[in-house]
Amino acid sequence: MLADADALKPAYDVLVAGAGTGGCVVAGRLTEAGLSVLLIEAGPPSDGHPAIADAGAWASLLGGPCDWGLSYAPGPYVDGRIIAIPRGKVLGGSSSINAMLWNRGHPSDYDGWAESGAVGWDFASVLPYFRRAEDWEGGETPLRGAGGPLRIETPPDPHPVARALIAAAAEKGWPVLADANGPDNEGAALANLNMRDGRRWSVVDGYIRPHAGNPRLTVLTGSTVLSLLFEAGRCVGLRHALDGRVVETRAGHETVLALGAVETPCLLMRSGIGDPAELARLGIPTRLGLPGVGRNLQDHPLLMGINFSARAPLGPVRDNGGGALLNWRSRDGLAAPDLHAFVVQGPHAGPDLAATADLTGPVFAVSPGLMGSKSVGYLRMEGPEPGDPVTLQPHYLAEASDRAALSSSVDTILDLAETAAFRALGAAPLIPHGRLGQAESERFVRAACSTFFHTSGTCAMGVGSEAVVDPALNLHGVPGLRIADASVMPIIPTGNTQAPVVMIAERAAEWIAQGGPGKPRDTRMERA
Structure with missing residues (x-):
């Protein structure tokens, strides 16, 4: 399952950038569906860090080698303080270093998504995907799932x-x-905690480890995604760093971004997708004007x-x-x-x-x-x-x-x-x-x-001028590219964000496996 540079193929059915909460869910489900998947992670494997499995030791991981070490800029209403925001830099992403809380928020949160333009994301529509992920200790109910990949106790x-x-x-x-x-x-x-018998039960445990030895799933750690590859306006793959060199890997079907609410918008902008004024400030030629990239940050x-x-x-x-x-x-x-x-x-x-x-x-x-x-x-x-x-x-x-x-x-x-x-x-x-x-x-x-630690919303889903992805999670104006992480949340839910990210990724994986909805619904934006 874990690959080295020599084992890397030139193409896979689906490329998944980011092996955090959303990326592991997408990769695991698409492997089950019979697709070949390359899952790319900048951080190391999680096996070498005993504190990851120890449910009570999670705080010791913050600020360490499994943390990207990011911070919020000073603000006038927090006395000008810099506030650290731990983000997982390891297989499993933040699912491997967080407090393991599984809270969906209130059902009305998702009805609010639908009302804001994320049509089809009301609570009744997303509930099956929450339930699909769950192995709830209390067993199956109309609101809870049992037998799913993620143990909840x-x-x-x-x-x-x-x-x-x-x-x-x-x-x-x-x-x-x-x-x-x-x-x-x-x-x-x-x-509600993602634990089994007192140990962390992360998305790696639930969605990746069951496919150990499956030749359809390749997990590549220590590889930073640099930019997107395009042909005739379609996203066809990724450029990523590997062992000191730049590698181009192609996607036969789709590319999925699951790098989180910080790195996903940054990757888009590095690839020329974003607010043209911001791209010009950075000296990046505009490929596609999407002004909402990087806006709407919520926590x-x-x-x-x-x-x-x-x-x-x-x-x-x-x-x-x-x-x-x-x-x-x-x-x-x-x-x-x-x-x-x-x-x-x-x-x-x-x-x-x-x-x-x-x-x-x-x-x-x-x-x-x-x-x-x-x-x-x-x-x-x-x-x-x-x-x-x-x-x-x-x-x-x-x-x-x-x-x-x-x-x-x-x-x-x-x-x-x-x-x-x-x-x-x-x-x-x-x-x-x-x-x-x-x-x-x-x-x-x-x-x-x-x-x-609930950074979200920076590639918001919807249909307005600030929307970055459509309600099928396709990037507006770019075929072959979908996002499945916290960046797509139009409004942050009133709960911890791990559960809704898993739900988003479950839904993305189903659409990709079924071959649709695959066509971006909004082509208003024209390439510069």
């Missing part, structure tokens, strides 16, 4: 802090959900974190270091919960705020974030080569409604800490030190704001 013996969050939410009147991915996600629940802002001391040690880390979550509405009238919180079985604070309190001894956190964020940013390449810097600006907290919602979340977590469940742990606030006035709360939100 809840903590078998939840950590005391996880138990306390669920009991506290119930005490405050929120529902306790049997399943965080049920018909409505408002309330508290044990986390969920997270507060690191509301930290508490406990009366006594709480025991060793279990599961993914969390184990329970809460979803709620910041104000009445919202169609779905926009705020989310999870527990951390230890301290959770950035270096500046961590220096304001003693976080030694038994400490835990409940960290809120805004899943219904409205602020939108952009990606900008600073040079035309693959190794040149990229500016990523999410415009965190630029919208006043985002700031207000997150400020309210601080009070909510402090309210939870006063319940009997948290009093039993001896919870005493450390960061912040207690109740905050409005001005103090706003300052805390600015200082604590970080990221859920």
Whole structure:
């Protein structure tokens, strides 16, 4: 399955650029369908990193050799801080280094996609693809799948802090959900985790390892995709680096980009596809004008974190270091919960705020974030080569409604800490030190704001002038090229992004295997 340079063929039925969450799903499904597939990954194999399999060790991977080491640019509403955004540089991509959370968001998220122009992506239409991927511990239901490639379990013996969050939410009147991915996600629940018997179960485990020895699947690691190949306006393959040289590999059927919401738009721009003004700034000739490439960057802002001391040690880390979550509405009238919180079985604070309190001894956190964020940013390449810097600006907290919602979340977590469940742990606030006035709360939100690592939206799906792919995931105006990663999300869902990326890739693979929909639906853009 893993190939070296000498084993590489000049052509395959399908080329998949990026062996992260979306790429592994597409490659595995197309191999099952009988197509020959080359899956190309810039990072190394995942087998040499024991912490990948250890569910509780995922945070140790952040900032290490399996992380691209990217950051968000300073912004005025986060006190000018640079915010790191871990992205997996390894077989499995972020599925190999993330916190293993499987949250679809609210069903209305996908109805919103359809209303925005992504016709056919309403919840009823995407649900079969979520279910197809799942091996849910509770078995098959109308909303959950069983027997699929991705094992999904809840903590078998939840950590005391996880138990306390669920009991506290119930005490405050929120529902306790049997399943965080049920018909409505408002309330508290044990986390859905991509684990099997306490070990990470990534897309590599679910979609790639079952095809070990299958000659139809070739996995090439340590190879960076440089640009697209074109003939008569059609994408026919990829140029990629391999052992110090540039290789051209062709696709007999299609090329699929699954490099993620950062590198997919960068690859398009390096290949002459994007906003003509941006391409001219970089000195790249315009092949196809698509102004939406790199725009619409979205991510969920997270507060690191509301930290508490406990009366006594709480025991060793279990599961993914969390184990329970809460979803709620910041104000009445919202169609779905926009705020989310999870527990951390230890301290959770950035270096500046961590220096304001003693976080030694038994400490835990409940960290809120805004899943219904409205602020939108952009990606900008600073040079035309693959190794040149990229500016990523999410415009965190630029919208006043985002700031207000997150400020309210601080009070909510402090309210939870006063319940009997948290009093039993001896919870005493450390960061912040207690109740905050409005001005103090706003300052805390600015200082604590970080990221859920949910970068998305930079090659948005739709039919308008800013759309990059059509509702069949074909790049507008370029036959033979499809995108299957978080970059196509027109609106970020109100949940973790791994599950919707898997769903997107499942759907892309089905269309490719069936030979359609294969024709781009919008040919408005003309080549320069």
